[in-house]
Amino acid sequence: MxxxxxxxxxxxxxxxxxxxxxxxxxxxxxxxxxxxxxxxxxxxxxxxxxxxxxxxxxxxxxxxxxxxxxxxxxxxxxxxxxxxxxxxxxxxxxxxxxxxxxxxxxxxxxxxxxxxxxxxxxxxxxxxxxxxxxxxxxxxxxxxxxxxxxxxxxxxxxxxxxxxxxxxxxxxxxxxxxxxxxxxxxxxxxxxxxxxxxxxxxxxxxxAQKSRLELLGNPFAVDVESSPPNLQMELIDLQCNDALRAKYAAVGAAEFARFLPGTMPQLRIQAAQTLSMFGSTYLCEQLFSLMNLNKTSHRSRLTAEHHSILRISSAQSLTPNIDELVEKMGHHQVSPSTSNK
Known part of the structure; x- marks a missing residue:
């Protein structure tokens, strides 16, 4: 937002x-x-x-x-x-x-x-x-x-x-x-x-939120004429764009908002407002359960500094940067020829 x-x-x-x-x-x-x-x-x-x-x-x-x-x-x-x-x-x-x-x-x-x-x-x-x-x-x-x-x-x-x-x-x-x-x-x-x-x-x-939720769920199926005036021109451009339609079919409604181009600012704002409605506390409760599992009597030395454990266990799309890790490790590696000497 x-x-x-x-x-x-x-x-x-x-x-x-x-x-x-x-x-x-x-x-x-x-x-x-x-x-x-x-x-x-x-x-x-x-x-x-x-x-x-x-x-x-x-x-x-x-x-x-x-x-x-x-x-x-x-x-x-x-x-x-x-x-x-x-x-x-x-x-x-x-x-x-x-x-x-x-x-x-x-x-x-x-x-x-x-x-x-x-x-x-x-x-x-x-x-x-x-x-x-x-x-x-x-x-x-x-x-x-x-x-x-x-x-x-x-x-x-x-x-x-x-x-x-x-x-x-x-x-x-x-x-x-x-x-x-x-x-x-x-x-x-x-x-x-x-x-x-x-x-x-x-x-x-x-x-009360029906039109907004349907717009997020499938923007290619909504009726342009009944949509808010500030969205109508962008909706026409969206529904006539075959590349974006294919992307929607590939990634789904939740991820599609990320691929809306900058030329559709009103649709991007609308998607951001709708996605900000967290419909459940499922993720919060799952995180709390993970915390209870991590903070057992056998791991009593865990403190707030060890937040990375929770971050990794609850991450939905955390991808390691292999190139950066290899580059950092390269500064500390010793070549085989050096070690043989």
Whole structure:
């Protein structure tokens, strides 16, 4: 921004990954997760119960031999716990029966339907969470991911009301096994609607920046006439330049801004302002994790002077200057003929 002498106001965003994780709270299905967590804790918390449960699964020759723990710190663990518990629901009930525990709630068909739904929707939320992570995810990429997920939610809500469970395999399994009650498709469709509403609320700022984000994402596809007047002439020049179009296809949206020529100053400023919107704290958290790994009890002598360790481990595009290194080393090398003397 300083290089371009830009004075425009910069836009700040809360971490999009955190926002997406918070959207899951809108489902209001803590009552289901609390029962599952309590069940898993009973099996895993005591060594004897855990060993007996693993032996029990071995005797039954099940596909899975254990249950994973769920922790709030790890966002993706809930989905894994739910999936495993759903797959082992009958074996878990049999084991708890052998321990004299009440399994009425775990056998209730309504609870099992809600558990199946939570299992499927959490799997979808985990999928978008993983898509939002990564070093090279700029704000336009994250915008496209969130936009696609909101569209998927609309589709899922419509399909759920029609009892079309194509994208909810666990729900489909439960629907086929129901004996007395009907599958609560309307109730679960309302849950999807609540989730979609929370996504729209939390990511409302995206709509305000829509044109700017689409311009960064693919400047060759935007409509020139609907673009700001100060960009229109440069956009025409850009979209008619085959060399720049080929460069965009080769390097992608995030890197392409570096190749915009000086004859397109307004597009360069626009790209700089948009790229300054850091959509997530992923890199910050990754750096913090690297710091914790480096500052172990076995490396206690590391100080702030050793910042090069963090720089190298977190660098995205650090390339050594071999020629300069060789030149520096050349002043200290001794020729073989000299050493033989």
């Amino acid at each position: 300083q290089e371009e002498n830009a004075t425009g106001e910069l836009t700040a965003y809360h971490c999009i990954i955190h926002q997406e994780a918070l959207c899951g709270k809108a489902l209001k299905m803590e009552h289901v997760m609390s029962i599952i967590t309590r069940t898993v804790n009973f099996i895993r918390a005591k060594g004897l119960n855990h060993r007996q449960f693993k032996a029990f699964l071995t005797e039954l020759e099940t596909e899975h031999g254990d249950l994973p723990y769920h922790t709030e710190v790890r966002w993706l663990s809930q989905g894994k716990v739910l999936q495993r518990c759903f797959e082992l629901r009958e074996e878990i009930c049999l084991f708890l029966d052998s321990k004299g525990k009440d399994t009425t709630q775990l056998r209730d068909e309504m609870f099992l339907c809600e558990m199946a739904f939570l299992c499927d929707i959490t799997s979808h939320l985990n999928a978008i969470n993983l898509q939002l992570q990564g070093r090279d995810r700029v704000i336009s990429d994250m915008y496209s991911t969130v936009k696609a997920f909101k569209t998927k939610l609309t589709l899922w809500e419509t399909q759920m009301r029609k009892e079309n469970l194509s994208h909810f395999p666990s729900c489909q399994t439960m629907k086929e096994k129901l004996s007395t009650s009907a599958f609560p498709s309307t109730q679960l469709a309302d849950k999807i609607g609540m989730l979609a509403a929370d996504f729209r609320r939390r990511f409302a700022d995206f709509e």
